[in-house]
Amino acid sequence: MTGFHLNLSLLTPWHFRQAWRLPHVDPLAHLDIGHFRRLAQAAEDAKIDAVFLGDGPALGAGIEHAPDTGLDPLILLAHLSGSTEHRGFVITSSTAYNSPYNLARRFNALDHVSKGRAAVNIVTTGTPAAAANFGLDDHPDKPTRYRRAHEFLDVVTRLWDAWEPGAVVADRTSGTYADPKRIRTIDHHGEFFSVRGPLPVPAGPQGRPVIVQAGGSEGGLRLAGDFADVVFTVAQTQPKAVAFRDDIRRRATAAGRHPDDVKVSLGVVVLVSETEEEARRRERELYETLPLEKLVAAVVTSLGLPAGRFGPDDVITTDALPEAPAEGAFSAGFNASTRALIAERPRTPRELVHRSAGGAGHRLLVGSATQVADDLESWFRGGTADGFTIMPADTAVDFENFTRLVVPILQARGLFQTEYTAATLRERLRLPQPRHPRAAARRDHRAHRLTEVATPATPSSPSGRTRKEA
Amino acid sequence: MTGFHLNLSLLTPWHFRQAWRLPHVDPLAHLDIGHFRRLAQAAEDAKIDAVFLGDGPALGAGIEHAPDTGLDPLILLAHLSGSTEHRGFVITSSTAYNSPYNLARRFNALDHVSKGRAAVNIVTTGTPAAAANFGLDDHPDKPTRYRRAHEFLDVVTRLWDAWEPGAVVADRTSGTYADPKRIRTIDHHGEFFSVRGPLPVPAGPQGRPVIVQAGGSEGGLRLAGDFADVVFTVAQTQPKAVAFRDDIRRRATAAGRHPDDVKVSLGVVVLVSETEEEARRRERELYETLPLEKLVAAVVTSLGLPAGRFGPDDVITTDALPEAPAEGAFSAGFNASTRALIAERPRTPRELVHRSAGGAGHRLLVGSATQVADDLESWFRGGTADGFTIMPADTAVDFENFTRLVVPILQARGLFQTEYTAATLRERLRLPQPRHPRAAARRDHRAHRLTEVATPATPSSPSGRTRKEA
Structure with a gap:
């Protein structure tokens, strides 16, 4: 059986933000790197594919009652990548409040330093509080945000592709370090961005870091079909999830991709204890804080x-x-x-x-370890998803309960990996190194006027940009 | 004796970019996290105050002959902060191509996760290649860049100060998490930026991450006098260095700060071997690559x-x-x-x-370990600097030679620390937690119209924002 990927959210605290009032919870855990290190290590011990951090660049409402958005996830996860070897990192970044050159360069760097474990979760950020931190009176409307996101990912992926494999020659005798004909400027001039490129350095081990997309609007789904390696989604019922996955696979096909090249990761809030009784007691306790x-x-x-x-x-x-x-x-x-x-x-x-x-939207799954494993297996076998993004209901308890109690059951059933074997996150998720058809077409179109700086890409080019890991 | 801070550059390769042609040099070292981990560990073993990475967000000219700018330093150093305990990180960031909210938030996060070891080296970035990656036809002129940098640091420092110490109450009984009156919006509307603030989380262990400034133009010196904790500079002669340091101290005084609250770190390119003869041989070898x-x-x-x-x-x-x-x-x-x-x-x-x-501008210091130590001691005792930013001539050799051969001599002479004692980089550099007088004045001025969201700051306020570490 293939698939069944597990992505664990480190977001602290989140769905039950008022859980800081419970006696066993540290109200400052979201600022404590020791807390995140323990979770990251538990994830690595359980052979989890990746850990995940959502984000929004603003202080939201309600700080008088509970902590809000935490530390910048790019920094927090780059730091955590320094103390583990295998686990991937899914880092939420806004296309509204980053520049594509900086984002492409930072995830390129993360891919190098983590040896192929970087993933970016692209969001468009729709809150007025964030807009006000970046010089906007109000946030752009959704169609504008998604047009920007689409152009953003087009630029970012072309920047990631700009150095052909083998562009660095490093011939000590002749003194030739790199072949500039194999390092492309991208010369992008679009509605939102003008970016010359290239990045200062070649691609990291994954070629392109893994692209995750989470928005469910029409613009988000189009973005997913064109660019996403993984789509992170929400469903309360199996039929809804199956229909969503079918839709995403159709969209990928329409964009000239293989449907298996887009994985669906379904969000589930998990509250798990040794017994159902204990899980129900903890559920009541959590709801009392809301x-x-x-x-x-x-x-x-x-x-x-x-x-x-x-x-x-x-x-x-x-x-x-x-x-x-x-x-x-x-x-x-x-x-x-x-x-x-x-x-x-x-x-x-x-x-x-x-x-x-608690109204967060994702499905809450409460039970004993066996019940939780049964539920996830049923949803997986029902064709709802290629894996799950697990959001611990109470981060202080459920992250470690899930890795310690549920994962061994999933492993014993042959659903989930017992070892890290693939070298990179992209390989572990059985994703090809995509070659975005539109980007390739654009390069062909421009080739004649780029002869000074680039070798034209042709459809038959054996360039390693295509299915590098295949 | 106080002072004598040591900051070591990790930039690979740099002053002798063509050194990749030498048989002992790895031409891809600048992409190899193992290389940087070894250097970082050598720095920590030698009790170096901080490691440093310069940067420019573009591929410069000459890639056919030598590698250029490397991996994004924010990511590289955030990653390295995960595998060491004490050493600080000086990360170059451009005020031209970052937004103040993102930069303030990322260094706030780095300060939390590294437990008080973050420093930002502010540069204004004046290359057309960088401008073209961020939608500009040409880079802004120097006065504009420095006006932007000044406003940028004003915003960033106010964002860092926005949560008063003690703003988080976390009273489980009443359910009060934080006191919103002690978390300020900054409501900045300036020439370049509009930023509401605050950051989503309180300040890290340093209060404000350490601010380093490196520009020597009038705009740069003004910026240094107003904001810098450390000024990174260049001098080929002792009188020039002494005059520069006196000038910076005068400017700090004029800005209402204590002159000892600005440290001068003098750049020196070091080429050191066990014997002078071997150092001179290596010098000839390096020059032959140029x-x-x-x-x-x-x-x-x-x-x-x-x-x-x-x-x-x-x-x-x-x-x-x-x-x-x-x-x-x-x-x-x-x-x-x-x-x-x-x-x-x-x-x-x-x-x-x-x-x-090789024309890089910084002074090249070549010799045996004793000669190098003698030279640095003479410059230090001559009042030229509070410490040095050491740039290894050949990163593959001189970084480790400096830490292994020169540092023990400086320690034996009582010039340099033999243990890490202070908890944070700011304390180690004997820097106060500054309270920028202009920012404070602006807050006072605005206090009456911020009463809905903030407690007015008064000059007599015992707020921990002032000299937190004193």
């Missing part, structure tokens, strides 16, 4: 309904829902996922809050 | 003279020099340093190239 009224209002408005219209225990049916997802909804993916849950059968706001780990 | 004609032309034009006017062995006198440094000269500091050398006595271009490590 401000239920606010969360009910949030889930109701996120569906495009008036906040006051439904109390915690009023039933919401599909008839009550507006036809389209709310205009400008923060996340199209979360919205579709919650609607699918109501389509399955009518639900109360309280139930929706509980099913989605 | 294209002398090009370097002679470069040093002549850098002085504002026509390239063809002076052959390698023609004598240049002060009378031949134009009155002011060449307009738009890449580096005012390097220019002044070379002029001081000619003022001492007439020099030939060949001599200038040799004295400045």
Whole structure:
């Protein structure tokens, strides 16, 4: 059996932000590198494929009640890469508030220093709080953000491809260090960016760092079909997840890629203990920290309904829902996922809050280690995903409980790897070194006017940019 | 005796870029994390204060003959911070091609994860190659770049100061996590940036990461006087160095700071072996890798003279020099340093190239370990600097030779530390936690309209932002 990749979120605290009030939780854990080192080591011991950090470059609302976004994930994970050997790193970066040259160069560097373990999770960042930290009065609308993200990834991937393998000659006798004809400028002039390139150094072990994409809107899905190696998504029901995965695979095919070259990683919030009883006790404890009224209002408005219209225990049916997802909804993916849950059968706001780990949107999975393993196996065999992004419900407990209790069961069932064998994250995920067809076409188109600086790429070129790991 | 700080450059290869042709040099060392780990460990074993990486975000000219700028230093050093405990990191970052919010946040994160070892070396980046990677047709002129840098550091330092110590309350009983009145927005609207702030998390162990400044133009010196904890500079003669240090101390005083709160770190390219004879042999070997004609032309034009006017062995006198440094000269500091050398006595271009490590500008110091230690001691006792930024002539040899051969002599003479005692880099350099007077004044001025979100800072406020480490 192939697949069943596991990606573990280090985000601290997250879905249950008020968990800092529990006696066993360190309220400053999100600033404590020792905390993250322990989690990273637990992940490596369990042969987890990658660890993951979400992000948003701003202080959000509610700091009086709970910690918010934490340390910059690029720095935190680059630092952690210095103390482990195998595990990959999925680092969330915004296409709205980074420049493509800096981002391409930084992930190139991370790929070199980590020996092929770097992955970037591309997000477009839609919050006004972030916009205000970067000189914008309001955040750009979603279509603009995704047009920018698309151009951004086009530039970034071409920068990553700019040094042909073998461009460095290093001939001591003649004194030739590199062949400049095999190091391309990209000479990009688009709607959002003008970038000459190339990067100062050749590509790292992966060629291109792994590209993860997480947005569920039409723009996000187009981006995924064209560029993503891994799509990180949300689903509350198996049919919804299967349909999503089929859609992504179709989009990849339409973009000239093999459908297996895009992996779907399904987000699940996991709360796991030795026994179901203990897991349920901890679930109650966590829910007691949450401000239920606010969360009910949030889930109701996120569906495009008036906040006051439904109390915690009023039933919401599909008839009550507006036809389209709310205009400008923060996340199209979360919205579709919650609607699918109501389509399955009518639900109360309280139930929706509980099913989605306090209203965060992702499915909450509670149980003993065997129950959690059974559930993940069932979803995997149901064709919902190529793997899971596990978000520990209580980071202080569930990250280590998952690696210590659940992973050995998945390994014993032959679902999950027991050793790290592949050299790079890209190989471990069975991803090819993609050659983006549009980028290749553009190079061909431009070849005649780049003869001074580049060798034209042709479709038959045996360049190592294509399926380097195949 | 206080002072005598040592900062070691990891830049590979640099002053003798063509050294990759020597049989003992790995032409791909600048991409090899193992190479940097060995150097970092050697630095830690020798109790070096900090390691340093210069940078420029572009591929420069000449890749056919030698490697250029290397891996992104932020990532490389963040990674290396994961495998050592004590040594500081001086990371060059451009104010032209970064946003202040991202930079402030990333160095805040690095300070947390490295437990107080982060330093940023602020440069304004004046190359057209870099400009073309960031959407600019040409790079901004020097006064504009320094106005931007000044506003940049004003924003960054205020972001670093935005959480008052004690803002996080974490009272489990009441559920109060932080006091929002003690977390300031900065609401900056300037010529170059609009930034609301604050950062999502409190300051790290240093309060503010250490600020290093390296530009020698008037704009650079003003920046240094207002903001720098450490000024990295160049001098070929002791009188020039003493005059520079006096000037910097005067500027700090004029900005309301104590002159001892700005340290001067003098750049020296070191080529050291067990014996002088062996060092001289290696010096000849390195010079044989260099294209002398090009370097002679470069040093002549850098002085504002026509390239063809002076052959390698023609004598240049002060009378031949134009009155002011060449307009738009890449580096005012390097220019002044070379002029001081000619003022001492007439020099030939060949001599200038040799004295400045192949025309790089910094003084080349060649000799046995004792000779190198004698020289550094003489310059230190001459009041030229508070310490040195050592640039190994041949990174493959001189970094480890310096730490293994020279440092023990400096330690035996009581000049250099034999143990790491201070907890943070800032403490080790005997720097206070500065409170920038202008920033403080601005806060006072704005206090009345920030009452919704901030407690006004008053000059008598016992806020830990001031001299936290004193």
